[in-house]
Amino acid sequence: MAKWFVTLPPTLFLLAFFLAPALIVVAAGFREPGEFGGLAPFAAPSTEAYRFLLGDAIYAEIFARSFLVAGLSTLICVVLAYPLAWLIAKSPKKRRDLLVLLVILPFASNFLVRIYAWIMLLGPAGLLYTPFAVIVGMVYVHLPFMILPLYINLEKHDPALLEAAQDLGASAWTRFWRVTFPLSLPGIFSGSALVFIPVLGMFAVPELLGGTGDLLIGNLIKEQFLDNRDWPLGSALSILLTVAVLALAGLTAWAARRGLHGTEAVS
Amino acid sequence: MKRSAFWLWSASLAVYAFLYIPLAVVVLFSFNDSMLNAQWVGFTLDWYGKLLGDGEMLRAAANSLLIALLSSSISTVLGAMAGLAMHRYRFRWLPLLVLTPVAMPEILLGVSLLLFFRQSLDLTLGFLSILIAHTTFSIGFVAVIVRARLAGMDESIFEAARDLGASPWLTFRRITLPLILPALVAGFLMSFTLSIDDFVITFFVAGVGVTTLPLQIYSMIKVAVTPEVNAVSTLLMALTLTLIFFASRFAPDVLKERG
Numbered sequence: 271m272a273k274w275f276v277t278l279p280p281t282l283f284l285l286a287f288f289l290a291p292a293l294i295v296v297a298a299g300f301r302e303p304g305e306f307g308g309l310a311p312f313a314a315p316s317t318e319a320y321r322f323l324l325g326d327a328i329y330a331e332i333f334a335r336s337f338l339v340a341g342l343s344t345l346i347c348v349v350l351a352y353p354l355a356w357l358i359a360k361s362p363k364k365r366r367d368l369l370v371l372l373v374i375l376p377f378a379s380n381f382l383v384r385i386y387a388w389i390m391l392l393g394p395a396g397l398l399y400t401p402f403a404v405i406v407g408m409v410y411v412h413l414p415f416m417i418l419p420l421y422i423n424l425e426k427h428d429p430a431l432l433e434a435a436q437d438l439g440a441s442a443w444t445r446f447w448r449v450t451f452p453l454s455l456p457g458i459f460s461g462s463a464l465v466f467i468p469v470l471g472m473f474a475v476p477e478l479l480g481g482t483g484d485l486l487i488g489n490l491i492k493e494q495f496l497d498n499r500d501w502p503l504g505s506a507l508s509i510l511l512t513v514a515v516l517a518l519a520g521l522t523a524w525a526a527r528r529g530l531h532g533t534e535a536v537s
Numbered sequence: 538m539k540r541s542a543f544w545l546w547s548a549s550l551a552v553y554a555f556l557y558i559p560l561a562v563v564v565l566f567s568f569n570d571s572m573l574n575a576q577w578v579g580f581t582l583d584w585y586g587k588l589l590g591d592g593e594m595l596r597a598a599a600n601s602l603l604i605a606l607l608s609s610s611i612s613t614v615l616g617a618m619a620g621l622a623m624h625r626y627r628f629r630w631l632p633l634l635v636l637t638p639v640a641m642p643e644i645l646l647g648v649s650l651l652l653f654f655r656q657s658l659d660l661t662l663g664f665l666s667i668l669i670a671h672t673t674f675s676i677g678f679v680a681v682i683v684r685a686r687l688a689g690m691d692e693s694i695f696e697a698a699r700d701l702g703a704s705p706w707l708t709f710r711r712i713t714l715p716l717i718l719p720a721l722v723a724g725f726l727m728s729f730t731l732s733i734d735d736f737v738i739t740f741f742v743a744g745v746g747v748t749t750l751p752l753q754i755y756s757m758i759k760v761a762v763t764p765e766v767n768a769v770s771t772l773l774m775a776l777t778l779t780l781i782f783f784a785s786r787f788a789p790d791v792l793k794e795r796g
Contacts, residue, residue, distance in 0.1 A: 294649065308655070376557055380770065468642055473737070519640070
């Protein structure tokens with residue numbers, strides 16, 4: 271009784287407003303566009319949207335650019351997050367909470383406000399509407415997603431390992447690359463998933479900070495649903511993005527597990 | 538200070554500066570007595586006054602507040618149920634159903650709901666569609682917070698209550714509910730913040746009739762950069778900070794487990 275009382279309401283809600291809509295997107299990808307947008311009356315399954323996507327090199331180009339921007343943003347996030355995460359992890363307990371709070375606070379301000387701040391800063395500098403502005407915006411919006419998992423990972427490291435390395439004569443540089451860095455890979459992987467995946471589907475940052483040549487998958491999807499009203503094409507693009515995200519999530523989980531095995535070998 | 542510690546602090550301070558300077562500039566220029574954002578002229582509260590007279594902005598703010606209140610109430614109840622169910626009954630499909638909406642790029646949830654509302658339900662987009670969408674993406678966050686709270690608890694409390702003859706309902710009311718209350722408050726505040734802040738999903742399901750604060754800000758930014766945006770941004774930041782302050786006072790442990 272109690273079992274179904276707590277399980278059914280959220281399950282039914284999510285089946286109705288999450289799973290059903292997701293399945294409808296899959297179905298819409300195999301329909302044909304209506305004359306005035308939306309979907310044409312159903313006749314037979316159609317692969318037109320997918321054939322169109324594969325037939326035009328511009329789509330492959332935008333997918334490639336999206337992966338490039340996501341990869342670059344993730345890499346920059348790792349570089350920026352590392353010292354901060356390390357500092358927090360090494361701080362005494364009381365100061366640590368304050369330093370974490372200082373990371374979360376700017377991230378709690380509205381997403382558009384954070385993009386807008388960069389319009390104000392980059393506009394007068396003449397850097398607005400460039401690929402540089404897009405990367406800065408992406409990094410700024412997602413950086414805390416990298417700092418927090420990395421800090422949680424670094425906090426768990428046993429300081430005895432570094433002491434042992436030092437006793438064995440390893441330099442600071444060697445200690446970092448041979449001990450700390452490999453042990454922190456699971457943190458880097460989970461942070462990367464939290465940065466890479468949202469960046470891949472983002473449309474607001476390229477739209478507000480980028481030039482016309484900086485559009486990503488997200489912009490393409492938005493355009494098909496709201497401007498061109500080509501729902502089958504928009505759906506097909508959403509499905510491709512979903513497949514990419516699922517593949518990445520699987521890959522990250524696999525890599526994090528491998529990273530953890532590595533950890534066991536070291537400790 | 539050791540040389541390595543010096544480098545670590547310098548690098549970290551630079552990253553903190555990167556996080557804070559842009560927002561500080563927005564706050565600062567909301568008090569700037571100039572139409573342009575380019576240079577500082579003098580102190581004024583005019584832009585805040587202008588906001589108070591901006592009917593469209595006030596309507597958007599009222600919509601945002603009402604939707605946030607309603608959606609976070611509903612998602613706190615549904616999310617708490619999901620959290621309890623995930624903790625107690627090990628259905629393998631439940632976490633998948635509850636947590637996937639949190640992990641996906643927002644745009645995917647936005648377009649799928651747009652398609653569903655327009656194509657399958659033939660619903661006019663507006664207040665109701667935004668409310669449903671916000672509830673959908675908040676459930677998972679509440680569930681995670683509630684589950685984390687339950688995971689840290691000693692199961693024997695619940696067993697003791699049952700052994701003493703308490704009915705499941707009485708156990709829930711007298712034991713479980715008081716224990717998860719901080720998680721419920723944190724979950725409510727979290728979904729409230731998510732709802733007030735959401736732009737991407739709302740953008741797809743709002744239609745033309747109803748606008749929210751982020752949508753209003755978006756259309757202002759798209760047209761031109763004005764100090765009025767600085768003022769509304771500053772107010773929004775102040776609101777979020779207040780909410781975070783309350784959340785951390787109510788449920789510090791739960792928030793930490795989530796982070």
